[in-house]
Amino acid sequence: MSDFDPALEAPTDETGEKKSGWLGRLKKGLSRSSSSLGQSISGLFKKRKLDDETLDELEEALIRADLGVDVAVHVREALTKGRFGKEVTDEEVKSVLAEEVAKILKYSEKPLVVDASRKPHVILMVGVNGTGKTTTIGKLASRFKAQGLKVMLAAGDTFRAAAIEQLAVWGERSGVPVITRPQGSDAAGLAFDALDQAKREGYDVLLIDTAGRLQNKEGLMSELTKIIRVMKKLDPEAPHDTVIVLDATTGQNAVNQVDVFERVAKITGVIMTKLDGTARGGVLVAVAKKYWMPIHAIGVGEGIEDFQDFNAEAFAKALAGVAEGVVS
Amino acid sequence: MFESLSDRLSDVFGRLTKKGALTDSDVAEAMREVRLALLEADVALPVVKEFVAAVKEKAIGQDVVRSVTPGQMVVKIVHDHLVEVLGGGGNTDIDLNAPAPVPIMMVGLQGSGKTTTTGKIAYRLTHRDKKKVLMASLDTRRPAAQEQLKVLGEQANVPTLPIIAGQGPVDIARRAMTAAKLQGYDVVILDTAGRLHVDEALMQEIEAVKREANPHEVMLVADSLTGQDAVTVAQQFHERIGLTGIALTRVDGDGRGGAALSMRAVTGVPLKLMGLGEKLEALEVFHADRIANRILGMGDIVSLVEKAAETIDQQEAEKMAAKLAKGKFDLDDLSQQLKQMRKMGGMQGMLAMLPGVAKMKDQLAKANIDDKAIKRQEAIISSMTPKERKNPQIIQAKRKIRIAKGSGTTVQDVNKLLKQHQQMADMMKRMAKLGKKGMMRGGLGALFGGGGGMPPGGFGGPGGGFPPGGLGGPGGGFPPGGLK
Numbered sequence: 001m002s003d004f005d006p007a008l009e010a011p012t013d014e015t016g017e018k019k020s021g022w023l024g025r026l027k028k029g030l031s032r033s034s035s036s037l038g039q040s041i042s043g044l045f046k047k048r049k050l051d052d053e054t055l056d057e058l059e060e061a062l063i064r065a066d067l068g069v070d071v072a073v074h075v076r077e078a079l080t081k082g083r084f085g086k087e088v089t090d091e092e093v094k095s096v097l098a099e100e101v102a103k104i105l106k107y108s109e110k111p112l113v114v115d116a117s118r119k120p121h122v123i124l125m126v127g128v129n130g131t132g133k134t135t136t137i138g139k140l141a142s143r144f145k146a147q148g149l150k151v152m153l154a155a156g157d158t159f160r161a162a163a164i165e166q167l168a169v170w171g172e173r174s175g176v177p178v179i180t181r182p183q184g185s186d187a188a189g190l191a192f193d194a195l196d197q198a199k200r201e202g203y204d205v206l207l208i209d210t211a212g213r214l215q216n217k218e219g220l221m222s223e224l225t226k227i228i229r230v231m232k233k234l235d236p237e238a239p240h241d242t243v244i245v246l247d248a249t250t251g252q253n254a255v256n257q258v259d260v261f262e263r264v265a266k267i268t269g270v271i272m273t274k275l276d277g278t279a280r281g282g283v284l285v286a287v288a289k290k291y292w293m294p295i296h297a298i299g300v301g302e303g304i305e306d307f308q309d310f311n312a313e314a315f316a317k318a319l320a321g322v323a324e325g326v327v328s
Numbered sequence: 329m330f331e332s333l334s335d336r337l338s339d340v341f342g343r344l345t346k347k348g349a350l351t352d353s354d355v356a357e358a359m360r361e362v363r364l365a366l367l368e369a370d371v372a373l374p375v376v377k378e379f380v381a382a383v384k385e386k387a388i389g390q391d392v393v394r395s396v397t398p399g400q401m402v403v404k405i406v407h408d409h410l411v412e413v414l415g416g417g418g419n420t421d422i423d424l425n426a427p428a429p430v431p432i433m434m435v436g437l438q439g440s441g442k443t444t445t446t447g448k449i450a451y452r453l454t455h456r457d458k459k460k461v462l463m464a465s466l467d468t469r470r471p472a473a474q475e476q477l478k479v480l481g482e483q484a485n486v487p488t489l490p491i492i493a494g495q496g497p498v499d500i501a502r503r504a505m506t507a508a509k510l511q512g513y514d515v516v517i518l519d520t521a522g523r524l525h526v527d528e529a530l531m532q533e534i535e536a537v538k539r540e541a542n543p544h545e546v547m548l549v550a551d552s553l554t555g556q557d558a559v560t561v562a563q564q565f566h567e568r569i570g571l572t573g574i575a576l577t578r579v580d581g582d583g584r585g586g587a588a589l590s591m592r593a594v595t596g597v598p599l600k601l602m603g604l605g606e607k608l609e610a611l612e613v614f615h616a617d618r619i620a621n622r623i624l625g626m627g628d629i630v631s632l633v634e635k636a637a638e639t640i641d642q643q644e645a646e647k648m649a650a651k652l653a654k655g656k657f658d659l660d661d662l663s664q665q666l667k668q669m670r671k672m673g674g675m676q677g678m679l680a681m682l683p684g685v686a687k688m689k690d691q692l693a694k695a696n697i698d699d700k701a702i703k704r705q706e707a708i709i710s711s712m713t714p715k716e717r718k719n720p721q722i723i724q725a726k727r728k729i730r731i732a733k734g735s736g737t738t739v740q741d742v743n744k745l746l747k748q749h750q751q752m753a754d755m756m757k758r759m760a761k762l763g764k765k766g767m768m769r770g771g772l773g774a775l776f777g778g779g780g781g782m783p784p785g786g787f788g789g790p791g792g793g794f795p796p797g798g799l800g801g802p803g804g805g806f807p808p809g810g811l812k
Contacts (some may be wrong), residue, residue: 161479162476215582
C-alpha cells in the first residue's frame with residue numbers, strides 16, 4: 001500500500017497521555033467551531049445588559065452552529081430566566097449555554113459496547129451517502145480488535161463502485177476478515193451469510209456496512225428492512241445495534257435523516273463524523289433533544305485515535321467555548 | 329416538519345384585511361417569518377440577513393396586485409429575489425471554450441460526491457456532447473478511491489488514466505495532461521481527494537495540482553444537505569484556489585437546499601450542475617426556480633411530476649385513461665394505482681413534494697395512515713378472483729370472509745376498501761360526466777375538491793377515508809391528466 005495512511009502513521013498514545021490526549025484532540029477538532037461560537041458570545045457579553053437585542057444575537061450564534069431554531073429558542077429561554085435586564089458577563093452566558101446543551105445531551109451519552117456473549121454482537125451501520133460509514137467501520141474494527149475481540153466485517157455496500165475494496169483495505173490494516181460479494185450482489189444475502197459464518201466460527205462482533213441511501217428513497221429504504229429481516233432468521237435479536245452515521249457538516253436535514261432511518265430501521269444510536277472541520281455539528285443537539293437517541297462516538301479526525309466515545313459535557317463545553325483544564 | 333412560508337405568511341397577514349401597498353410594519357413582520365424559513369432551510373445566517381434586507385427594500389411600497397393576498401405578494405417577491413440570486417452568475421453549464429484538452433478539476437470536502445459527479449459529468453460530455461473525455465483520480469488517500477473512479481469509468485464507458493501505485497497527485501495530474509494531449513482527448517477531468525478547507529497541507533497540495541494542470545473549470549462539489557458551514561467551506565475553497573462553478577449533489581434528497589443560496593451569495597460563483605440520483609444520467613443543469621421553491625418550503629411540483637413520469641408506466645396509464653373516460657373504475661384499476669403510488673415513494677414521499685402539505689404530513693403520521701395501509705389494501709385486492717375485481721358488487725358475506733382470510737385482514741378491512749372503492753368509482757363516473765370540458769376547466773382542482781378526501785379535514789381523523797379516497801385525486805388524476 002503506497003497510500004498515505006493517517007491511521008497507521010499517527011502515534012498510538014496508550015501511555016499516560018490518555019485523558020489529556022483525548023481532551024486535546026476534541027479541543028483541537030472542535031476548537032475552530034468552539035472558538036468561533038465562543039468568540040461571538042464573548043463579543044456579545046463583555047458586561048452588557050441582557051436585553052432582547054442581545055438575546056437575538058445569542059440566538060443567531062446558536063443557529064450559526066447548526067443547533068437549529070428550535071434548540072436556539074429553547075436555550076434562549078433558559079438563559080432569560082431570572083437574568084433578563086441584568087448585567088451579564090460572557091463567561092456566565094457561556095457556562096449557562098454549556099449547561100443547557102449538556103442537559104440535552106446527557107441522556108445520550110452511551111458508548112458502543114460489544115456484548116461478547118452474543119457471539120456475534122451484530123452492528124449495522126446505516127446513513128445517507130458520504131457520511132463516512134465505511135471509514136467509521138474501519139476505525140471501529142481496529143478498536144474492537146485492540147480490545148481483544150474477534151471481529152468480522154461484512155462489505156454490505158454492494159452498490160457504490162469500489163466500496164468493497166475500500167472496506168477490504170481497512171480489514172487488511174487491522175487484520176480482520178472481510179466478507180465480500182461482487183458489486184451489485186444482494187446486500188441482504190451477504191448479511192445473512194456473514195452472520196451465519198460469524199456464528200459458526202464464533203466471532204464476537206460482526207460489523208455490517210451498508211450502501212449510503214437518501215432517506216426519501218423508498219426502494220433503498222426497503223432494501224434496508226430486508227437486510228434486517230433476513231438476519232433475524234438466524235438471530236432474532238440481530239442487529240443488536242443499528243447505528244446511523246451523521247456528517248457534522250449536515251444541516252437540519254440530519255434530524256430528518258434520523259427520523260426516517262429510525263422508522264425504517266430502528267436506530268439504536270448515532271455516530272457523528274467530520275467534526276474536525278469548521279462545521280459545528282450543533283445539529284447533534286437538535287437530534288438529541290428530539291429523539292433522546294444514544295450518541296456513541298464522534299470523529300474529530302482521520303486517524304483511529306481521533307475516534308472517541310461521546311462525552312456530553314466535553315462536547316457542550318467545547319461547543320460553547322467554556323475554558324476548562326486542558327481545554328484552554 | 330416544516331411549515332411552508334406561504335402558510336406562515338398567511339398567518340401573519342391573516343389579520344390584515346386591507347389591500348393596497350405594503351406598509352413598513354406589514355413587511356417587518358413578514359420578514360421575521362422569511363428569516364426563520366430561510367434559517368430552517370439551512371441558509372447561512374449572514375446570507376439570510378443580507379437577503380432579508382434586500383427583499384425588504386423591494387417589498388415596501390409595493391402595490392399588492394388585486395386578487396392576491398399581501399402574504400402571497402410577499403412570497404412572490406421573496407421567491408423572485410431568490411431565483412435572481414441563485415440563478416445569477418451567467419453560464420450555467422460546463423464551459424469547454426478553451427484549447428483541447430480542457431482540464432476540469434473537481435474539489436470538495438470528503439463525502440460530498442466528487443467521484444460520482446466526475447463520472448456523471450464525463451458520461452454527459454461523452455454521450456451527449458460527443459466529447460472524448462479522460463478521467464483521472466488524484467485521490468491517493470482514501471482506500472480504493474482510484475479504483476472507484478476506474479469502475480465508474482467502465483460503467484460510463486469513459487476511459488480512465490491507468491493507475492500507477494505510489495504516484496502523487498501532482499504527478500498524476502501531469503501524466504493525465506500529457507496522455508490527453510498525446511491521445512487527442514477533448515476534456516480531462518481531475519478528481520481530487522476530499523479535503524477539509526482547514527487542512528493546510530492538503531490545500532497546498534491542491535494549489536500545486538492547480539498550477540500543474542491549469543484547469544479551465546474548477547468545480548466545487550457540495551452536498552445540498554450542508555448546514556451553516558457551507559459559507560465557510562465555499563469561501564475558503566474559493567479564496568485558496570479560485571472556483572469557476574459549483575455542483576450541488578444529493579438534490580434528490582429531501583433537504584431544503586439552503587446551502588446553495590449561501591454558497592452562491594458569498595462566492596458569486598455560479599451554481600452550474602445538480603446531481604439528482606445515483607445513476608450516471610442523474611445530472612442536470614442547475615434550476616434556480618426549483619431550488620428556490622424548496623428553500624421556501626413550497627414543495628417541488630416539478631420533481632413530483634418528473635417522478636411520476638419516470639415511474640408510471642405510460643401504456644398502463646393510457647389504458648386506464650381510456651377506461652376512466654368511460655367512467656369505469658374497477659378494483660384492478662385501484663390496485664394499479666396503489667402500486668404506482670408505492671413506486672413513487674409512497675404517500676409520504678409524494679406528499680412531501682406537494683406544496684403546502686408539509687403540515688398535513690405530520691397529521692398524517694399521527695393518524696397512522698402509512699404506506700403499510702396501501703400494501704394491505706393491495707393484499708386484499710390480490711386475494712380476490714378476477715371476476716370479483718371486475719364486479720365488486722358480487723362480493724357478499726362469504727366471499728368477504730374468504731378474502732379477509734386470504735389477505736390476513738378482517739372483514740371490516742375488506743368492507744372499508746370496498747366502500748372506498750365505491751366512492752372513487754362514483755367520483756370517476758362524475759368526472760366522466762363532466763367530460764372533456766370539465767377536466768380541462770377544473771383541472772386538478774376539481775379532482776382534489778371533488779374527491780372530497782383531500783381537504784385538510786379529511787386528513788385529520790384516522791380512517792377518514794383518506795388513503796384510497798383522497799389519493800384517487802392525484803393517483804387517478806395524473807396519468808390521464810397532464811403527465812406525459
